[in-house]
Amino acid sequence: MRFTLSEDQEAIRRTAGDFAAAEFLPYAAQWDEQGIFPVDALRKAADLGFAGIYVREEQGGSGLGRLDAALIFEELAAACPSTAAYLSIQNMVAWMVDRFGNDEQRGRFLKRLTSMESFASYCLTEPGSGSDAASLKTKAVRDGDHYVLNGTKAFISGGGASDLYAVMVRTGGEGPKGISCVLVEKGSPGLSFGKRERKLGWNSQPTAMVIFEDCRVPVANRLGEEGEGFKFAMSGLDGGRLNIGACSLGGARACLEAARNHLMHRRQFGQALAEFQALQFRFADMATELEAARLMVHRGAASLDAGAAEASMHCAMAKRFATDAGFRICNEALQLHGGYGYLKDFPVERYLRDLRVHQILEGTNEIMRLIIARRLLRP
């Protein structure tokens, strides 16, 4: 077992960190407060290869692995978790097209996605189908060389702003086997969007319903075969969960650094806060949890890269642990800041609001436990 990064990984981490410090961090508070979707900053990230991290190189991607991605997302999220997380979704869709699409589809979509000329959304959740994703109802009925889509997707990150939607639809009977994945272009007749949701965090990216009313989509836009969509959606999520875990690492790390700074400089009762043992112990626990979470995310990434049989479980464990730990660390950092932590002039509350949703999406942390338990309690 090796616990050191390779020289390349060090260089990748450093580039991502430098980029995030210069291109995300100075603007993140404003993006949050004014609900700005930073299209230009995201395209700059794509110029460096951050939008197709594990898309193959010959397809315009960076050809790297999941561990490399985890390093990148931690760095980007240390500046802006919400923007980093949107980039994770872009990567997820680009990877699905590369992995499950055919040559014609790769040629048609991949370059646009890895350059972020086109923004992408992943559409699984519906108003009536959240954790029980396989019960989704959006219907796609074949009509010649088109599908006709009817139904509504809820909570779609990038909804309304994205150019391409990877939509899980029902082409067959009930359950996961009746689900297919189709790519729907913005501007397709019958495609519309709900209002932009108002949210606690993740404000640098829009979330909206995506509505299909007799929306016609070419059959040529279906990834893989009919009935394979749910499998694709779930394997996309394995990597998505690691990325979300890594985004929690980044946000938590930023809060830990802010807390350290505050403890060293804030004085009460005639001494620096850092000299109170009660606070030292809490700070030590925060740092320890962060380190544990990072090890789990990296382990999950190594497992997925190796195609291990336990990979999905490791990803679920890492997502559950890292997003819970990440939120707790932000919350502790806020407490250590006293009243200042509650002010928008200090960065901790933004990270706290952004990281809260990581415990809910890409499968709630309850569903992560379900995945783990199902795997371990198989008769």
Next chain:
Amino acid sequence: MKVLVAVKRVIDYNVKIRVKADRTGVETANVKMSMNPFDEIGVEEALRLREAGKATEVIAVSLGAQQCQETIRTALAMGADRGILVQTDVELQPLAVAKLLKAVIDKEQPGLVILGKQAIDDDSNQTGQMLAALLGWSQGTFASKLAITDDGLEVTREVDGGLETVKLKTPAVITTDLRLNEPRYASLPNIMKAKKKPIDVIAPDALGVDPAPRLKVLKVEEPAKRQGGKKVASVQELVDKLQNEARVI
């Protein structure tokens, strides 16, 4: 035309510098190291010349300990074609660096050499000038604009009181100022390609140069701690203090 760029490994500009307890220098153990920011600007300028078809090859040269290879890799990841490391653990001062660079340049015969105007660790601002003198080449220091013309170079320099534009014959030595350009980030594919690009490692003896330091550092100290401010009651008192206490007017 080949372009040679010198890149120095320095303590990252974000790091809070600490003086060693024995006052012989600053703490470099477990400290983040990066390419000197002025050298990044130099690499960027060389790459832009190559992209504009004005240069054929960009060579990144570093001098110092083995870890300077990382700095060269950074230049290669930005897009430089190959690297040269003059490897030594001896403390290198500007004159030694200039002599070593001259020896490398004699071998490589570049048409243009770009250095940072200074390195952010010792702020010497000497190497480029010394190198130009040793080579007997023209020099354009503190460049904020560089244009290749039919018969040489036109360099806009940042000088006290404004900008000065000079014409230079090539080969020439240029040192970069902050406003010359904004360096690019290395992209992921280029980081991966960088490890396949060659880095030649040379010892100072092989270049026939003795790099031993000529100057001795007596001691390194932290700047004096800032004193608290004072309130004055009147302009009269202020002028009095400026004259008699601070003695600045």
